[in-house]
Amino acid sequence: MKYIESESNASIKQWKKLHTKKEREKTGTFLLEGPHLIEEAIASGAALVHVIVEENFEMKDEWLKEKFTLWTVPAKIMKILSETEKPQGIIAVCEMPAEPEEILKENGRYLFVDGVQDPGNLGTIIRTADSAGLDGVFLGEGTADLFNGKTVRSTQGSIFHLPIVKKDLQKALSDCQSLNIPVYSTSLSDAVDMREVPETKGFALIVGNEGSGVQPALQNESTMNVKIPIFGKAESLNVSVATGILLYELQRKR
Structure with missing residues (x-):
């Protein structure tokens, strides 16, 4: 010492x-x-x-x-x-752990993080993905640094539990679809109530920036845009809260 x-x-x-x-x-x-x-x-x-x-x-x-x-x-x-x-x-x-070269597999369950800028939100999202039993997380451009101290602390150790890869989300979306994995994008408009999403073995969920949401190009190419019903007067939910609700609903449909 x-x-x-x-x-x-x-x-x-x-x-x-x-x-x-x-x-x-x-x-x-x-x-x-x-x-x-x-x-x-x-x-x-x-x-x-x-x-x-x-x-x-x-x-x-x-x-x-x-x-x-x-x-x-x-x-x-x-x-x-x-x-x-x-x-x-x-x-x-x-x-820093080495990034795995390939984490996609048939019937896998994944989360795409599109431009979430707050480190605390990112860490909580990763922790939630771990808790929901996902097979991996993809971090898109504009997303907070994975190794920021606040991100790491907010993961509560989940940073070590599942594969986390920085990747072009357009490419990741295409790769998922080639494996017949449906990709669901969060959206506040022109979207299906999450309770109406059909049963599926595998899935990928895209969650977006705290202010602007998921970029339109990803929404347009996703299998389906989904939303969480709001029963009160709030316009929207915090991105990490919304991620938890949607991941558990998608897992329930497996």
Whole structure:
């Protein structure tokens, strides 16, 4: 175990840079914060490079069997590295998992994320897709960074549980249709009530940007546009809430 006391230490400066997308992409690493995420990473076989703990933090014995460099820091340093108001006493530098080359399969269940910009929404959507038992998630252009700290924390570890691929959604849509997987796009107009969607073994659901929704080109090429009935006076639902409702309804129709 190595001890760092100074805020000007080169390692501290380097790890702090991982708060930026540019540095994450440059190094192929990102930060995990809190014991739950680190436990999920270890359980999934993710590669931890460094683990930084606050003084007096109690490490689990099984964690110490992993191949990472362990550092101890005072509370003031942990606060510098943390992106939360109340640091949980442990942060890890983790290698980005390699993207799988192909995740589509016959009767598979997938989620397309089209330009969702809020990291918290994206993380919650990924967590929901994991909970609903999906086979993979495709992230389209304009979507928040998968390895943003808020995204990672909002996934609650689901980032390690299912394949997540950055891909041109037009191409992904075409690939799904070639496997006879119906693609449903969310829409507030010219759409079928989700309760009227026919039974299907596999499916892909497209959810869109918080303000503008799914881009028209994807709506036009989808198998069917679907909507959630609104019974009150709200005009629409938060994208992560809508994703959960639709995924569970589609799963129910399997």
